[in-house]
Amino acid sequence: MTETTKMALGRRTLLATGAAAGAVTALPRLSRAQAANTIRIGVMNDMSGTYRDNTGPGSVACAQQAIAEFGQRGFNVELIFADHQNKPDVGVNLARQWYDQGIDLILDIPTSSVGLAVNNVAKEKNKVAINVGSATSDLTGAQCNPSGIHWAYDTYMLAKSTGGATVKAGGDTWFFITADYAFGHALERDTANFVRAAGGRVLGQVRTPFPATSDFSSFLVQAQATRPKVIGLANAGSDTINCVKQAAEFGLTRRGIKLASLLLFITDVHSIGLQTGQGLVCSETFYWDLNDRTRAFTRRVLPKMPNLYPNMIHAGCYSAVLHYLKTVADMGVTAAKGPGAEVVNRMKAMPTDDDCFGAGSIRVDGRKIHPSYLFEVKKPEESKGPWDYYKLLQTTATEEAFRPLAEGNCPLVRS
Amino acid sequence: MDEIFGIPAPLLFGQLLLGLINGAFYAMLSLGLAVIFGLLNIVNMAHGAQFMMGAFAAWMLLAWGGIGYWWALLLSPLIVGTIGVILEKLFISKLYKLDHLYGLLLTFGLALIIEGVFRNEFGSSGLPYRIPAELSGAWDFGFMFMPVYRGWVVVAALVLCLTTWLLIEKTRLGAYLRAATENAALVQAFGVNVPRMVTLTYGAGVALAAIGGVLAAPIYSVNPQMGSNLIIVVFAVVVIGGMGSILGSILTGFTLGIVEGLTKVFWPEASATVIFVIMAIVLLARPAGLFGRK
Numbered sequence: 073m074t075e076t077t078k079m080a081l082g083r084r085t086l087l088a089t090g091a092a093a094g095a096v097t098a099l100p101r102l103s104r105a106q107a108a109n110t111i112r113i114g115v116m117n118d119m120s121g122t123y124r125d126n127t128g129p130g131s132v133a134c135a136q137q138a139i140a141e142f143g144q145r146g147f148n149v150e151l152i153f154a155d156h157q158n159k160p161d162v163g164v165n166l167a168r169q170w171y172d173q174g175i176d177l178i179l180d181i182p183t184s185s186v187g188l189a190v191n192n193v194a195k196e197k198n199k200v201a202i203n204v205g206s207a208t209s210d211l212t213g214a215q216c217n218p219s220g221i222h223w224a225y226d227t228y229m230l231a232k233s234t235g236g237a238t239v240k241a242g243g244d245t246w247f248f249i250t251a252d253y254a255f256g257h258a259l260e261r262d263t264a265n266f267v268r269a270a271g272g273r274v275l276g277q278v279r280t281p282f283p284a285t286s287d288f289s290s291f292l293v294q295a296q297a298t299r300p301k302v303i304g305l306a307n308a309g310s311d312t313i314n315c316v317k318q319a320a321e322f323g324l325t326r327r328g329i330k331l332a333s334l335l336l337f338i339t340d341v342h343s344i345g346l347q348t349g350q351g352l353v354c355s356e357t358f359y360w361d362l363n364d365r366t367r368a369f370t371r372r373v374l375p376k377m378p379n380l381y382p383n384m385i386h387a388g389c390y391s392a393v394l395h396y397l398k399t400v401a402d403m404g405v406t407a408a409k410g411p412g413a414e415v416v417n418r419m420k421a422m423p424t425d426d427d428c429f430g431a432g433s434i435r436v437d438g439r440k441i442h443p444s445y446l447f448e449v450k451k452p453e454e455s456k457g458p459w460d461y462y463k464l465l466q467t468t469a470t471e472e473a474f475r476p477l478a479e480g481n482c483p484l485v486r487s
Numbered sequence: 488m489d490e491i492f493g494i495p496a497p498l499l500f501g502q503l504l505l506g507l508i509n510g511a512f513y514a515m516l517s518l519g520l521a522v523i524f525g526l527l528n529i530v531n532m533a534h535g536a537q538f539m540m541g542a543f544a545a546w547m548l549l550a551w552g553g554i555g556y557w558w559a560l561l562l563s564p565l566i567v568g569t570i571g572v573i574l575e576k577l578f579i580s581k582l583y584k585l586d587h588l589y590g591l592l593l594t595f596g597l598a599l600i601i602e603g604v605f606r607n608e609f610g611s612s613g614l615p616y617r618i619p620a621e622l623s624g625a626w627d628f629g630f631m632f633m634p635v636y637r638g639w640v641v642v643a644a645l646v647l648c649l650t651t652w653l654l655i656e657k658t659r660l661g662a663y664l665r666a667a668t669e670n671a672a673l674v675q676a677f678g679v680n681v682p683r684m685v686t687l688t689y690g691a692g693v694a695l696a697a698i699g700g701v702l703a704a705p706i707y708s709v710n711p712q713m714g715s716n717l718i719i720v721v722f723a724v725v726v727i728g729g730m731g732s733i734l735g736s737i738l739t740g741f742t743l744g745i746v747e748g749l750t751k752v753f754w755p756e757a758s759a760t761v762i763f764v765i766m767a768i769v770l771l772a773r774p775a776g777l778f779g780r781k
Contacts, residue, residue, distance in 0.1 A: 378610065
């Protein structure tokens, strides 16, 4: 098995003013015979910004783990990775370049604005794109793509699990603090629908500039002034971390206001610390300490991880690569290098099964389905070891966890 | 309840206060930049990275050495300032005779390297740093809680800014410094060690950034990109205030914090851009900045 990893582009332009032009991707040169028998996977995500820990090197490590476990089955697999800096234009350029240079699969693609943009490139070029890191449910809704799959989670699933449970627990008036781009808008929309459907009310929302906001106190005070029972955080990464920290500082929780962190990864909880984070509820589709299979996977991959335990995006990259390689072995390398829609159709026809998500499948709209879990962050005294952070509150079954096929308005779904 | 533009008056007052707190950070950071630019003619693009190092130094002192907030407030600027002195000796001092652009590029490169090293070592999601027990808690104003710590930040920033301004404008040492920028050779002829003075000035500017970092650590997540988020805004503040004007950068820092705070109420989506709009207008009307001398 030849597995090559190459850092293609990994430098963040720190200042918008000093933005540098994208560097040239240098793929290792292969002979024609080698190239025809090599599957090339490109992991595109945030290597240097706010979502680095949630995606970044962890996703690469998990994809490599899948390649290593898949083993040698008559073809070579090569993996490269690059930083899209959370900018749609950088992502689109890179995707075009990669597909033109013979990359067969682009993986991860966090940040919904970039995820949607790369999804369009994949559709136009009929190449495979598996989105693990983005949240927007539009990827399998109005913007669904015959050669695309959305793997680990989405805004509908988060809204249903966290939002639904919070309303049920009596939190029926909401104010949203929303990151002002595709992801935040989708998460706010999907959650607001659940709140209203359950008889709750949305009192207002404030859209915060992304990624330039680090002080949320003003927004939190505005939210508090409308006297909601719940403040919904439709943001992610360091935005969520700063909101949680500052909400504690400004005594919001002491006044009986609940925070609904609609997208919180275990990597974020690690950063907030249990002292500040205790009692928060959040939803993930993977937790390392869920069952024997997830613990076994975590033990195997941990030595390769960058000082982090895997979250649902990292696990999703593992699971997606494993299923993709099984499909390649099934249909042959030549066919797998052909039209992306056919590869994805074959992937949809095969059931999925792996240590991270258990048995599942991929729907016609490109939605990979599996159970989702609602967790509560433990109190410091309840945590017994490193990264022992979650208590499982409830499980939503595979068929219930994601948006019903008919409601997504995906053109691939024939009514 | 009285309302101003449809916003209840106490709430608006609260928002002004919050704006003032952010303004305190802008003022502290732009002050350091102004000192360095005014006296050394170096556009210090590494200032954000040095602010971040200040916060990280506080975290390291606590996590690795068990040394708390108050000592960190003293030690962190000393440590980071010393690193600044070394950087000045090794690199920056070679550039004084060249165009501004070289200093800008060098310090920009340094910032990228420093942030990259921290990112590789500590990841991007940040590290927790708790508010010191003496300053935890909040005043209840009825319409909002005002954390004690934020009040402390404003007071500390004001004291720091005034001290620096007095030191440079009103003391003999400050007079030497200002004279050295005008004519270094002449000041040296009077027996003043100008290169050493310049090195220490850079160190002091960096130490100011580090103090800002320590003050920020309990409020924001201590992460490698915390400085790069702020530094662009702070540069805009310096430009609006007038490059190199100490008083200008202090006043502009606080004022723009308030302007930004108000924007967060009336048009939140624009709060990240409002300062740059003001910068553009000021540059058109007064190219030297509001307090610039030229």
